[in-house]
Amino acid sequence: MVKAAYLHIPFCHHICHYCDFNKVFFQNQPVEAYLEAMDQEMKQTVSAFPTKELETIFVGGGTPTALDEKQLEQFLTSIRTHLPLANNGEYTFEANPNELTKEKLTLLKEYGVNRLSIGVQTFNEELLKTIGRVHTNEEVERLVKLAKEMGFSNISLDLMYGLPGQDLEMFHQSIEKALELDVEHISSYSLIVEPKTVFYNLMRKGKLHTPSEDDEAKMYGFLMDTLAKSNFNQYEISNFAKPGYESRHNLTYWDNEEYYGIGAGAHGYVGGVRRSNVAPIKRYMDLVEEKGFAYLDEHVVTVGEQLEEEMFLGLRKTKGVSKERFAEKFGQSIQSVFGEAIAEQAKLGLLTDEDGYVRLTTKGRFLGNEVFQAFLGIND
Template identity: 60%
Template sequence: MRAAYIHIPFCQHICHYCDFNKVFIDRQPVDLYLDYLEKEIVNTLQVAPFQQLDTIFVGGGTPTALNMAQTEKLLFVINKHLVPRTVNYELTFEANPGDLPKEKLQLLLDGGVNRLSFGVQSFNDELLQSIGRAHTKRDVLTALTEAQEVGFTNLNVDLIYSLPGQTLEDLQDTLETAFTLDVQHFSAYSLIIEPKTVFYNLMRRGKLPLPGEENEANMYEMVIDAMSRNGYSQYEISNFSKPGYESRHNLTYWNNEYYYGFGAGAHSYVDGKRIQNVGPLKKYFETIDAAGFPYLSAHDVTKEEQMEEEMFLGLRKEKGVHKTTFAAKYGISVHEVFEKQIREQVKHGLLEETEHTIRLTRAGKLLGNEVFQTFLME
């Protein structure tokens, strides 16, 4: 086991596109939640201990929505149970630019956090307001500057493109601002309209002016080219970094490796099982009280499913799927399992094969989901 994800389901504001498990933080039992989170961690480690965790990611929700005392309590739990302080590890907190006074930045750094991931999305204040974000461009610039002044040297900025009303010119402006920030990593995602979100309801009523598939593809190519020109290597479909600053946590997912998932609504992949936790807070507390674990479901992943996942997760990486690694993990060559799919996608120009790897082409990145679906067996 190399990785752990910790879910903090509290937000000061709810974004119009977000479908993650979250609640407004006002009048919520935050301290009680942290107590139960620790119970879940302790109980899990008793049945599935780790030798060394390389990466811990605290996401949400908005982890930085916690007050100073709650943040200190969470850091204490992490350091007590999950962080062996003698190893070189990656500890990331997702951060909202409006929630981070310098005192909290210092608390995070002193508590072992060595990577911050800022949910920026855009540098256009009108767009930010239209998607439900509470921060402004100025807030982002201030937060990043203060994080660097405190001593953070590993910063990620999340961007979203294909937003309602967004133009290519607007995205270009956002990218130009982004490259002035001296950060080490960018994640750039196309907007996905999920059920049970404000945007989904607007789309159903025909009131969501999306840019369209052609503009979305043009925006993605703009992102790829701009990142390359500015020294950020694309190591995964939506992720770009300076050398040595790839997200070790996300690589755990794309390498199809095991990871813990702690907290309400979190997902785990442990000892061949994919586990989903219950989401509502009251149910989370009650399930831990009754069973010791907050599981909603647990699925034994078959060998066939593991091989499918190896392909559609591994192909997200710029390096693609390594044929020797596949054979070592599953005792069979990738061509014996997926010969037809590989041949067809190479013919269509969406995959390319070298002596050692199979990976997406540039055209394949634009049609990634279609390529991935071909590796789902009957």
């Protein structure tokens, strides 16, 4: 049964230098027509793949808060009409600090949004310019204060490390500033330079100067240590929450459960099939009008792939992969499938196998991608 939905708003007023998500400049885009196409896709998706109610809805981008108030209400109305959210459901909107006004917050609150994910990335304002962000620290502080005053009690900040020109002290100051704002959740990711980004083009020209691997590791170590001392639980490699504020939507992915994907370039996983939508907005709208869906690809996940996904997604969680749940889900023990790989990674000090879970060690969190690779291709 589908428990979650991801909805993609691809419009941005500014394009960040590191971003490789599906996005376009807002100006001169057919925003209202795109929202109408999303409305139709929501309707068709729930009709084709019924669910009783969702536990989480996550709106990402692009920049969802780039929508003006009228467009935002149009979109929120569609979600309320087509996607049944449980009474205690988690409903998240991504937000830019300089775009989320009191009027937009009022709309979000009215339509049931109860979690905000604010894209801060750094509290160093020179570094913000370097990465193509246009907000200020004052706007972050204003938004967090205003959101709390309006009753939002589940606020997450996104921070990045390994950025060009960023040193250890800059990152330390960003973490300390985030803690001063007393939010419930912090996500912190290292920079990955992706193709088709400004940073990728600079890297190819030898003009992108990022911290050394050693300094990046020190940033991650500081992140884990400092947040642990501040009552944040590291429940996933890059995510930290005060008790009870873990992102239920993201846990849907890491628990390898099913979810709808709505919008241009969105991905979904329903009925054992992973589906991805076309990314170009005009093509997306045309396909939805013609067929009700805009699939670029539909991939039936084989049993072998399911086994691998259960491992490399589940190992992202601090608690790891449940051996009992694995056996119930697949009818075979985790040892019979991955015993050799688990033993090999444990010997390297990267995994532990205890208390009914296979999980990364602290050392393993620094080398997560290498560990995940050990579980790929075993069932080919």
